[in-house]
Amino acid sequence: MAIHPHDPCAFPVDALRAQFPALRRAGKFVFFDNAAGAQIPQRVLDAVNLHLLEHNVQRGGRYRQSIAVEQTIARARERVAALVNAQRSEEVAFGMNATSFIRQVSLAIGQMLGGREEIIVTDLDHEANVATWLALERMGAVIRWWHAREDGRLYTDDLQPLLGARTRLVACTLASNAIGSIVDVRSVSALTHAAGGELFVDAVHYGPHGPIDVQALGCDYLVCSGYKIFSPHMGFLWGRHAALRALPTFREQFIPDEPPGKLEAGTFIYENVAGMAAAVDYLASVGRRIGGSDGDVDPETLRRDCREAMLGIQAYERTLSAALLERLKPLGARIYGIADPGRVHDRVPTVCFTLPGRSPAQIVAAAAQADIGIRDGHMYAPRLMQRLGLAADTGAVRVSLAHYNTHAEIDRLAQVLERLCAR
Template sequence: MNPGSITPLAGRDHPSFPVESLRAQFPALRLAGSFAFLDNAAGAQVPQVVMDSVNRHLLEHNVQRGGRYAISVAVDAMIARARAHVAAFINAGRSEEIAFGMNATSFIRQVSLAVAETLAVRDEIIVTDLDHEANVATWLQLERMGGKIRWWPMREDGCLHTDDLRPLLNARTRLVACTLASNALGSIVDVRSAAQLAHASGAELFVDAVHYGPHGVIDVRALDCDYLVCSGYKIFAPHMGFLWGRHELLARLPTFREDFIPDEPPGKLEAGTFIYENVAGMAAAIDYLAGLGRMLSGRRAVPGADSVREDCRTAMTAVKAYEQTLSLALLRMLKERGAEIYGVQEEHRVGERVPTVCFNLPGIAPAEVATAAAAAGIGIRDGHMYCPRLMRRLGLPVESGAVRVSLSHYNTVAEVDRLGAVLSQLRAG
């Protein structure tokens, strides 16, 4: 089956995407019975292979790395394999460009503190009002260290346009920090164009790929960015984060490390001990996605980074196409119920978004909507989505914000329809 042939069809499950057999690989979906997980932007479920990998690590290899005994050597091998897997997943040139840690926020903080030490003549940082606060507040802190903040504003359509970035860039721009996809509105950002503009003025581009991670191919070389962060728990793995950076940039970055740690990536970015079992889980999540790629392509499993990369690319291309079906179904359902949708909503622009939609129902508080959904066994979220500035931009009170439905490749149009029935009832009073 050619994943490129999967085109969005609204109104029913896609015949060429194996959603039911994928759902069967997620024990939590089975265990939860009829409960619908429509809050995946806050964290996704994990397939059995991920649990097995975490368990196996704790059972067989729960020791510190760097020892001379076999169990410790196995931990080093697991970490090396996980690095190679993550590098393949995002098409990094070298596995040493991947650092493991606690979460995305702590990596953004770490890089921003390092950048603060290198401000000098280039002292301007560009941030956006679409981003998760983790990729805004961290950079705003640099104002205390001599940094000057400039804002790349979202337009009325809920998107960042690179035409608006162009005039902000100049010989003083040190770095642009932006998301690859909005965790609130679902809009995808043209990061490649942003990188080209940033580079043309001698600046760097830092990308927050946390929200985009489970929805499409990430290719750091095609994006041409300089740094990128992701969180495992959004991509079907346990809680952990990883940072990618261009090797020469990571090598120059001043970071905290003990004297005996060489000033080289990835060790210079990994102070302390990270959670090895969760890193084992991250590698298994990539195995799961690669397996999906092979299921779709019919290719055989071949060892090596090239096949992991190809298989994941196949999987994520198909996921993206299937999720467009979900986006269309969700947008139609919400429009039929008179919802005010924030961000990209025209059907012909569905390729510019992931299936994460923020909306409000006229005259009904967001909390009331999420509570009614919860009572019907559907998990969605209300509030500011960690984007308080975005809520203000949308003219919404930060305390109540909006309702968010965030779908994943294991969701179905039937689940969207169930939510539709709840919203209809709410509107009927």
Template sequence: MTYDIAAVRAQFPALAAGSAFFDGPGGTQTPRPVIDAVADAFANPLSNRGHGTPAERNAETIVAETRTALADLLGAEPSGIVLGRSATQLAYDFSRTLAKTWSPGDEVVVTRLDHDSNIRPWVQAAAQAGATVRWADFDPATGELSAEDVRSVLSDRTRLVALTGASNLIGTRPPLAEISRLVHEAGALLYVDGVHLTAHCRVDLEQLGADFFSCSPYKFLGPHLGVLASRPGLLETLAPDKLLPSSDAVPERFEYGTLPYPALAGARAAVDFLAGLGAQEGGGRRERLTAAFALLEEREDALRRQIETGLAAFATVTRHSRAALRTPTLLLTLEGRDTRDAYRYLAERGVNAPSGSFYALEASRRLGLGDAGGLRIGLAPYNSVDDIDRLLEALADFLR
């Protein structure tokens, strides 16, 4: 099975602008089928959900089909898919709901590797409940966060562990299944921020052992949304604050106000687009997603290695993405040079690679980079070998 990059790129109107996009970790470009799905939802009758009119039925259909598509993507059940404005918003919502069950003396674990959206909501909720926050560290020399790093801060008072599925800063993928086993042995829940992970590998909620798993479709070719997957039975045990007349059914009890139906239609289309990358005919969408991500991972790993080989020729470049298992995401610093200047120089050459800490403040500080971070290079399904050549050439020119 081969990956037809020309056919893939032809589906992205934004590529006609001529830029090489290495800013996918901050948000990917959008393929035509997703754009069309959003437009179709707006173009057809649409109203609040119901069954009496075509507009109501269209809304019902969009929500149901989107939950099913996202469940296929994440190895979950449709009734365990919660839809929200963003992964950050969902982390705040669930932290406040779960904190209702915490007491002084209880403990919550967060990590130095995470995006702040999977740290600060839990730190703040713990403070309000009188619970203690414990920090799991990672090795800045290797970028690794091990199961032992988490085990060392677990106790019989641990109520929740918040952990990234993959670092949006340096790409590190912690051993989630092993950590999940330790967390559950301690009697705690595991909340996984899968925003960066979901764009690059096949996710299976049960295999990972996550009790809650969040992601954002705009990181995998879709619109701006937040998604959380959990077991319906677990969601039934939680009592979020909600309006009196709003539904108490799961997952609706966690969704505030009217859902953005056109964006949901786009998220459904993004999942279908990903499922088509593997060019596998027949089988269900889950099977096609499995084949597609296997192909995508293989290709992105090869492109990442090509970038790393090219970077090795630059004596003044330090690569901070070193974990054995990682996404195709590289964080660089440049000896004697400001990466913000490099970002601007590359942008003038039509190469988009931003500079910063990208809300992963704790990770950036632990790496010794302060709040400035570095130059981040991230791959997406539409990146080509030519993109990489342009990146390396422009970076070489900047360093000269």
């Protein structure tokens, strides 16, 4: 029977949790630090193991195991292309992580500044999408800052005056890994292109929380990290084919100057790419379950199924965000970013806060004692912490949820915080 993707009450959280062996093995432990790495479903583990057991060889050989590696990579490209709605799978490149891809593109852009030397970065972003662009100052780039406002959001009204005939590129996130705010990337893209610049989107944190459609977003480059989207550690870059073709990248003499190969110097971790393909299959299976389709993954409907899954996940996660915000309010929590439970559509379920009279470290230690994993610190966004008036060394507390989390788990955390505040 079809579950309406916008009916969060019908979200099959128990059935999905059962597919994550780590949740079972961890017993009562609550995984609320998903922004630092999500758990992986059994089918992802199986795909990684199968690769290592049967195909752990180099690609490019004429024997069947090597041919299988080539097929695994090709299938993974198709899967990821469907996940982000790429026009063609060659627009997807695999590598170690998101940061190294951002750096790779920034190094290339640094060689293509021409008369457009201005790069716009934000203080909402993870440092990976800031420092990599700041490094271009050595190559003649001029950095302009698109600042988040007091409410922890980026407004395109503030971007507009920064754009002009010298804008080479805007680098911004789709969602903040520290405070969860979503950025209106479609508008950013329209404004950036109207000024003749390009847009680099960091979708690492948004990836597990909603549908990504690179064509609808209208960006030029987008990066994601496997470990946030239910896969092992790896990164992938999507780029508009013409944009990737134009990038001067480092490559060995025998690699053609064509995407994706020109972005994949050296050997990446094939078993983890196999895992990433299986993570997309997992999401597609979630979409099929929600949509009431029979059978497992169907390559023909992969894009639709992934989108359906992410819409269902998004709707369910909004209920988690609202519940968490509601429970924090009576404790006098200062919430950074969107605090209104009525505006959860503008955020992902990543909630950053402080409590009066308790340090972030004390709060996180109390949660750890109760077998709940949350995190304190600057969340790799020290500039944002400063912008929000927080000390970068102590930072704040972050609770980062995923679709396998439950309302009961939020109740458990709230009870721990209530007890701590009552002491």
